[in-house]
Amino acid sequence: MRNPLSAKPLSVEPQSVKPVATGNRTVRIVVLVLVAVVLLLAPLNLPPFANQTLVRIGVYAVAVLGLNIVMGYTGQVNLGQIFFVGLGAYVTAYGVKQGWNILLVFVLACLIAGVVGLLVALAAARLGGLAIAMVTIALPIVGVPLAKRLEGFTGGSQGISARFTDAPDWSGLYNDQWQYYIILLVTAAGFLLARNLVRGKYGRAFGVVKENEAVAASMGVSPYRTKVLAFTVASIFGGASGFLYLAAVQYTSPETLSFGHSISLLAAMVIGGAGSIAGSLIGGAYYVLVPLLTNAVDPGLTTVSQGAILLIVLFLLPEGLVSLPRVLRRITGRNRDRPGAPQRTVPAPAPGAGSEKQADQHQTEHQAIPDQTDQQQTIQHQTGRQDQA
Amino acid sequence: MGTFIQLVVDGLSTGSIYAALALAIVLVNQATGLINFAQGGLAVLSGYVAYAFVQAGLPLVVAIILAVALSFVLGALAERFLVRRFERGDPDTAVVVTIGLLTLITGIIAVIWSYNNLGFPSLFPLTSVDILGAVVSVRSLATTVTIVVIMVVLQLLFLRTKLGLALRAVADSPASSALSGLPVGRLLMVGWGLAAALGAVAGVLVAPQLTLTPGMLDTALVYALAAVILGGLSSPIGCVVAAWAIGVLENLVAVYVPFIGHDLKIAVPFALIFVILILRPQGLFGRKVVVRV
Numbered sequence: 001m002r003n004p005l006s007a008k009p010l011s012v013e014p015q016s017v018k019p020v021a022t023g024n025r026t027v028r029i030v031v032l033v034l035v036a037v038v039l040l041l042a043p044l045n046l047p048p049f050a051n052q053t054l055v056r057i058g059v060y061a062v063a064v065l066g067l068n069i070v071m072g073y074t075g076q077v078n079l080g081q082i083f084f085v086g087l088g089a090y091v092t093a094y095g096v097k098q099g100w101n102i103l104l105v106f107v108l109a110c111l112i113a114g115v116v117g118l119l120v121a122l123a124a125a126r127l128g129g130l131a132i133a134m135v136t137i138a139l140p141i142v143g144v145p146l147a148k149r150l151e152g153f154t155g156g157s158q159g160i161s162a163r164f165t166d167a168p169d170w171s172g173l174y175n176d177q178w179q180y181y182i183i184l185l186v187t188a189a190g191f192l193l194a195r196n197l198v199r200g201k202y203g204r205a206f207g208v209v210k211e212n213e214a215v216a217a218s219m220g221v222s223p224y225r226t227k228v229l230a231f232t233v234a235s236i237f238g239g240a241s242g243f244l245y246l247a248a249v250q251y252t253s254p255e256t257l258s259f260g261h262s263i264s265l266l267a268a269m270v271i272g273g274a275g276s277i278a279g280s281l282i283g284g285a286y287y288v289l290v291p292l293l294t295n296a297v298d299p300g301l302t303t304v305s306q307g308a309i310l311l312i313v314l315f316l317l318p319e320g321l322v323s324l325p326r327v328l329r330r331i332t333g334r335n336r337d338r339p340g341a342p343q344r345t346v347p348a349p350a351p352g353a354g355s356e357k358q359a360d361q362h363q364t365e366h367q368a369i370p371d372q373t374d375q376q377q378t379i380q381h382q383t384g385r386q387d388q389a
Numbered sequence: 390m391g392t393f394i395q396l397v398v399d400g401l402s403t404g405s406i407y408a409a410l411a412l413a414i415v416l417v418n419q420a421t422g423l424i425n426f427a428q429g430g431l432a433v434l435s436g437y438v439a440y441a442f443v444q445a446g447l448p449l450v451v452a453i454i455l456a457v458a459l460s461f462v463l464g465a466l467a468e469r470f471l472v473r474r475f476e477r478g479d480p481d482t483a484v485v486v487t488i489g490l491l492t493l494i495t496g497i498i499a500v501i502w503s504y505n506n507l508g509f510p511s512l513f514p515l516t517s518v519d520i521l522g523a524v525v526s527v528r529s530l531a532t533t534v535t536i537v538v539i540m541v542v543l544q545l546l547f548l549r550t551k552l553g554l555a556l557r558a559v560a561d562s563p564a565s566s567a568l569s570g571l572p573v574g575r576l577l578m579v580g581w582g583l584a585a586a587l588g589a590v591a592g593v594l595v596a597p598q599l600t601l602t603p604g605m606l607d608t609a610l611v612y613a614l615a616a617v618i619l620g621g622l623s624s625p626i627g628c629v630v631a632a633w634a635i636g637v638l639e640n641l642v643a644v645y646v647p648f649i650g651h652d653l654k655i656a657v658p659f660a661l662i663f664v665i666l667i668l669r670p671q672g673l674f675g676r677k678v679v680v681r682v
Contacts, residue, residue, distance in 0.1 A: 071481060127666050133424070134618040135666070138659035141611055145652045259611070263426075263488055270485040304496025310489035311471070318475065318482050 043180040051176040052248070053288060058187040059244040061284025064269045065194050065277070066237025071266075072274035073198055074230035075210030076125070076132050080139030081265050084113040084235045086147065086257025088242020090154055093252055096162035106186075109243040110236045117235020118228065125227035132227075140259040147254040159253025162246060183244050190240060195277050197233065206230055271313050273320030282321045394523035396640045402529035404636020405536035409591035410606065410613035411620070411628040412543065413584040418622055419560040420580035421468070421476055423483050424614070427490035428588050429606035431467070434494050435460040435589030436596040436605065437502055440509055449510055457589045464585025465578035472581070473574070498603040511597035532594050539590060540629055543583075556580055608655070612636075615658040619665060635661070 043051045067081045088109040095105035124135040147154045154160060167178030197203055205226045208216040213223040246252060268287035273279025294305040317323050410428055417425045435456045442452035471490060475483040513531040517524045547553035558566045559576045567573045592606065599605050616635055620627030635658040643654040 075481075077481065077484070123663065123667055134614060134662060135659075137611065137614060138656075138662070142653075142656040142659055145655065148652065259607075267485050267488055270482055274479065274481055301496070301500060303492060304500055307489050307491070307493030307496050310492060311486065314482060314486055314489065315474065318478055 039184060043177040048174065048176040051180050053292070055176070055179050055183050055248045056288045057281075057284045058183040059241055059248050059284075060265070060268065060287040061281045062187055062190050062237055062244060063241035063265055064272060064283040064287065065190060065280035066234040066241065067265055067269045068272075068274065068276070068280045068283075069194060069198065069206070069237065070230045070234035072269060072276065072279070073203065073210065074206040074227060076227055076230065078136045078231070078234060079133055079259075079262055079266065080120075080136035080143075081234065081238050082257050082259075082262035083139035083143045084117060084238025085242040085245060086140075086143060086252065086254075087113045087116060088239035089246045089252040089256055090147070090160070090242070091239070092243045092246040093155075093160045093162040094153060096164045096246075097160070102164055106240075106243050110239040113239025113242065114232055114236040117238070118232045121228040121231035121235075125224055125231060137259070140257050140262045143257045144254045144259075147257065154254070157254060159251055159255075161251040163250050165247045165250070179248055182247055186240060186244055190237060191277060191281070194237070194280075198277065202226075202229065267310055271310065271320055273322030276320065276322045279320050279322035286321070391521075391523040392644070393641075394521060395525060396644060397637050398520075398523075398525045398529050398533075400637030400640035401633055402526075402532045402636070403640070404633035405533045406591050406595045406609055407612040407616050407636060408536055408629040408632035409539070409587055409594070410609055411616040411632050412540070412625055413587040413591070414613055414617050415622060415625055415628050416580055416584040416587065418617075420556070420577055421472065422480070423472065423476070423487065425584070426484065426487040426610070427467075427494060428584065428613070429610035430491040430494035431460060431464060431585050432588035432592035433601070433603060433605050434463070434498060434592075435585075436509065436592035436601050437498055437507075439589075439593050440502075440507060440596075440601055443510060449512060453512065453593045456593065457586050460589035461582040461586040464588075465582035467585070468578045468581035469574070473577075476577075495603045502601070502603075504603060507601040509593075509596035509601050512593070528598075535590070535594065536629070539587065540625070543587075543625070552579070611655075612658060615662055619658070619662055 042054070046054075063081060063085050066084070067078060070076050070078045070081075091109045091112050092105055095108055096102070100108075120135065120139070124132045127135065148157050150156075165175065165179045165182060167173040167175050171178060173181075198206065205216070205221045208219065208221055209223045209226045209230075216223050216226065242252075245256070264287060268283035269280065270283075271286045272281070272283025290306060290309055291302065294302045294309070297305065313321065317327060410432065413428050413432075414425060417423060417428070438459055439452045439456035442455055443449055447455070467490065472483065472486060475486050511528060513528045515526070515528060517526045518530075519525075545553075547557060555566070555571050555576055556579065558569070558571060559573050559580070563573050563577075566576075591609075595609065596605070612635055613632065616628050616632035619635070620629070620631035638661070639654040639657045642649050642657050643651045649657065
């Protein structure tokens with residue numbers, strides 16, 4: 001009974017993909033500390049524009065992370081994530097205007113987005129795959145005219161601005177540095193929470209519901225409740241991202257929650273790596289950096305180059321940028337004997353794949369790594385466990 | 390009463406555009422199990438291609454026929470060289486591939502023709518006729534009739550021809566079709582080609598009204614998706630009926646319910662979807678899918 005659950009983390013853990021994870025614990029801790037130090041010191045030495053870019057990456061990484069929880073991990077297509085980002089931004093703007101305590105505003109931004117997400121999910125999760133996509137597509141589509149209509153709350157088409165992230169005097173920081181630290185704090189906390197969530201009991205429930213709802217139900221995991229939970233968590237992350245958005249941009253308008261942005265978020269998630277925490281961060285970076293890059297090259301070609309980049313990345317790396325090290329290792333390290341890494345070269349099973357598909361995937365797994373007896377044994381071990389499922 | 394009839398006929402006409410796109414989406418979905426977000430983009434491209442032919446001095450009808458034929462080829466090529474690679478993989482990735490295709494097409498159009506609106510000549514006369522005291526535009530009527538004719542032709546193709554039978558077989562089970570000797574890959578290309586051609590018809594029908602812009606059909610695509618879900622993914626007729634219902638309903642609501650008005654009328658189909666899906670999750674006309682474990 002526990003087998004499919006225990007097999008799952010092997011394929012979803014992004015950390016295990018990184019080379020550092022194959023080393024011992026000390027190396028890992030040293031690397032983590034190094035990363036933390038770099039992240040903490042970076043804004044003091046970077047120009048404001050670089051800091052603002054990093055800040056925006058953090059903002060969208062949180063939104064992509066939420067989307068990843070409901071879509072990448074739980075397999076429920078969500079086309080409305082940007083609605084919750086916009087909702088969080090509007091709640092934040094309103095709260096700041098009213099002069100409420102900023103912590104209260106943050107909690108409210110997450111809470112209101114979460115409650116709305118819960119209500120939507122209670123209805124949407126009753127429906128099968130594509131119907132959820134349709135209900136969620138409605139959120140930004142209806143959200144934009146609604147935001148224009150509710151002028152008293154949202155400022156109508158003009159939008160609403162609120163400043164609350166100017167650096168206080170005692171800190172001696174510039175505004176962009178202060179914003180960076182706020183966003184670093186919230187983003188880091190969000191990623192840590194999400195990582196623990198998807199690695200724990202609920203993460204495994206998400207995985208089973210994604211693979212096969214009937215199996216989930218037979219194991220006592222309610223698909224309905226799991227989907228509602230995943231959707232609500234995603235909405236809360238959306239709300240938090242909206243709070244961060246306002247902290248960074250200090251202005252929001254109906255344009256913030258337009259359908260096009262929602263689609264871009266979805267693309268960013270898949271590009272980064274569906275079902276991967278690290279992939280969410282890469283997705284956030286993709287969302288912010290690629291338009292910057294294509295604009296710098298030639299503003300007239302922005303759209304066409306964005307489309308081309310998206311397709312090229314998916315062609316080369318269908319599992320997203322996060323699978324790049326794995327794919328590189330599969331290409332270069334085929335003949336090298338590295339006993340530490342065998343299971344990690346196994347591609348994640350295609351979600352929604354029926355038993356037939358899984359069967360021929362196992363075949364390709366065997367073909368992918370020939371003539372390495374110890375690796376093959378490990379793989380057989382793993383696939384054996386999947387077969388029992 | 391006059392206004393009412395006018396609103397209904399106009400609603401049917403816009404609904405017909407949604408219906409054509411919705412049919413295209415159903416075609417692709419039946420064949421490959423995907424929702425093609427680029428369907429609208431492909432249709433807009435066909436509109437521009439027809440425009441280019443008209444500019445080159447061809448008569449409008451010839452230009453449109455050529456554009457529709459080219460769309461068929463383009464759709465088939467898109468299936469073969471772009472989507473094929475992702476059909477067996479993660480469905481999320483495949484959906485994002487179609488989003489990438491949409492972005493790419495929009496970008497290409499913008500590079501060639503810019504974002505400025507271009508006028509497109511209408512295939513039908515812009516006069517109006519009197520029906521029961523209501524002024525009804527000939528274009529609206531003709532658009533609706535065109536879609537009905539296409540629907541009937543498609544239905545005949547699927548139910549009465551060998552090609553249609555093969556297409557249905559592939560949609561039903563690619564594996565069994567391949568075992569019975571059907572060229573599954575080529576049939577999938579035909580399915581995508583047909584869908585693109587259908588979208589092209591929608592594109593050239595709606596272009597005179599909206600004027601050509603790269604994002605001309607973005608809203609229509611959303612309505613078409615709504616119609617697809619409402620009608621049920623497995624039912625072409627259901628989709629068309631749903632698309633008409635959406636077109637008519639939103640027109641009526643925008644005028645007769647002041648609180649909703651023209652800005653919020655897009656919420657109407659979705660409110661409808663919400664209610665209907667909760668009462669009838671398989672859509673109005675769809676079959677309930679039973680999955681074996």
